[in-house]
């Protein structure tokens with residue numbers, strides 16, 4: 457009975473946190489309607505991403521470190537159990553990964569909506585009062601509406617000396633992700649290329665140096681029924697990466713590159 461009670465409390469808390477953020481989402485969503493743009497010749501043409509649905513997952517909620525019991529709860533990730541979420545990392549000066557991911561995601565949302573896409577965020581706020589969303593919910597977000605593509609935004613936290621650069625993670629050609637593997641790999645390759653064109657260096661400390669990693673232990677990837685990648689945009693413990701990850705100009709560059717990756721992926725379909 458106590459465990460049932462706990463489940464009920466968590467369910468209510470989850471609904472409440474969603475409800476509390478709903479008004480914020482409403483404000484953000486009001487700019488969604490620009491699905492058509494005027495063509496240069498005076499006629500009208502569909503926006504390049506009209507009819508597309510993009511899920512952006514801005515990683516960990518800012519308040520996760522204040523709700524450790526909740527984010528430590530184990531959830532099913534398709535091939536085992538893992539904690540609902542983690543706190544994420546931060547720069548040496550304390551700039552949180554959650555805030556980096558949030559700001560990049562928000563810039564991406566604006567760009568994608570101006571291109572005509574419908575954008576779904578897995579969390580609609582960056583708040584110290586909230587926690588989650590759990591990796592299983594992030595993984596399933598967008599499945600019901602058959603979203604076209606999902607991108608999860610993170611920053612890494614390696615203490616290895618000199619460790620810097622980005623890497624793109626996708627799930628293997630097996631199990632739950634066998635059916636999305638090819639599309640996710642293509643998205644990963646396009647994302648890596650777009651990051652490279654924007655001047656971001658591939659990670660020199662992980663994934664063999666090619667900027668790509670295949671992992672089967674991430675619920676965000678495993679439970680997603682669409683092309684999905686997770687991008688570790690840089691190492692927040694590295695001074696150079698941290699400078700770009702915390703500046704408005706750097707965040708805009710990340711957002712631009714990641715949107716270019718999505719555009720390329722969708723254009724080739």
Ligand SMILES: [Zn+2]
Nearest residue numbers: 515544610611
């Ligand atoms: Zn992370």
